[in-house]
Structures are given as structure tokens and as C-alpha cells.
Amino acid sequence: MSMSAYGDGELLSMARRGNTAARAELWDRADTDVEYGHGDYLVRLLVEHGIARPTNTLTRAGESVAAHYRRRRER
Known part of the structure; x- marks a missing residue:
């Protein structure tokens, strides 16, 4: 089952x-929420629970998942 189903x-x-996959999915969701102006609740929750940002996600390159997909659609 895909992590997006959880x-x-x-x-x-x-x-x-x-x-690690769950951690990456949560951080991707958190970045997407911030990118689309839905607030930073999930970011604060992850920090509060000590869930570190994975180093191998798109955000490591300075790009949120939302920005990545928006850029792909704009092509």
C-alpha cells in the first residue's frame, strides 16, 4: 500500500x-500544507514529536513536493 493511503x-x-518512508511522507505533506497556505500545524507536530526531516527528500534540494509537481505541470 502506498504511504499516501495512510x-x-x-x-x-x-x-x-x-x-523512514512514513517520516518522508509526513514531511512532504507538511511542506505541501505550508506551500499551499494551509498552515504549519503538521510541521510543528513533527518537531514536537522529534521526527526529523529525512535528508533524501525533495526538500533537501530546497524544493517542496508541491513546488515540484507545480513545476512539472507548468511544463
Whole structure:
């Protein structure tokens, strides 16, 4: 099952147990929320729970997932 099929709560639980894919999905969702102006609640929640940003995501290159897909659509 794709990580996008899980809810934030399920992913948070998985990420707290060390699941890297869940951690990456949560940070991608958090970046997308911020990018689209939906607030930074998820970012604050991840920081509060000590869930570090993965180093191998698009955001490492300074680009959120939302920006990545927007750029792809604009081509």
C-alpha cells in the first residue's frame, strides 16, 4: 500500500517507530500544507514529536513536493 493511503495519525505512529518512508511522507505533506497556505500545524507536530526531516527528500534540494509537481505541470 502506498504511504499516501495512510492518514496523518497512522503515519505519525509509524514514523515514531522509525519508519523512514512514513517520516518522508509526513514531511512532504507538511511542506505541501505550508506551500499551499494551509498552515504549519503538521510541521510543528513533527518537531514536537522529534521526527526529523529525512535528508533524501525533495526538500533537501530546497524544493517542496508541491513546488515540484507545480513545476512539472507548468511544463
